[in-house]
Amino acid sequence: MTPEPRVLEALTPQECMRLLQEHPAQVGRLAISGPPPMIFPVNYAIDGQDIVFRTAPGTKLDAALKDSVVAFEVDDVSAEWASGWSVLVRGGPGEVTDPDEIRRLSRLNLYPWAAGAKDHFVKISNAIISGRRFVER
């Protein structure tokens, strides 16, 4: 059996932001170039136009965030791959250090990838956002 090929349609940045905001599980994947390249699932939130997530100091994810540019992706694909979308966010990660901002972000339901006494809040700001929707033709 050969499945039907899919057609990719570009999404506007506005559609991408809406999909990121409405995604129910709020899980995305963060890729680090390395070497070695790595991918981590992270629980994210949207703060204005920025992606926010938490890391624990001393973890591989924390170490990997020394990268100047990371890729972060959120998708939703149907089980039969008949439809779906993928949004890609690329930008430089930066730790949030302002105490007021940390206090504000602490009220978001953000789950860190691993346990850690003092979590870091990391933001991807000024990111390039692109996305694709795919449909059966």
Add this chain to the structure above:
Amino acid sequence: MTPEPRVLEALTPQECMRLLQEHPAQVGRLAISGPPPMIFPVNYAIDGQDIVFRTAPGTKLDAALKDSVVAFEVDDVSAEWASGWSVLVRGGPGEVTDPDEIRRLSRLNLYPWAAGAKDHFVKISNAIISGRRFVER
């Protein structure tokens, strides 16, 4: 509200392979170092110890597979982030060119990321496989 931190437990390579084989949606994410770094959702299959997926010529995914090492990740995270796992596969992608092998792989229900008249079958062979399970403590 501050969610409970999670503890990460390493998975054995055998557990990782079992999780990759049993994952119902058979969707994973492939990361390309770039620059620029990219992440694509791909529909995969397991062939022996190798990861197999399809790409269409001329797509960004096809172009990106010139990388010597790629990261491929499959995960399952509960909506409340109370439990979950993530398996990471790292290796060099290679196009399958043997006609018999292409014929055999064509019988797998593999959906390409984008439409293309002549799909490529790509394998990640001799990969390093690692994984983590996270649990609330």
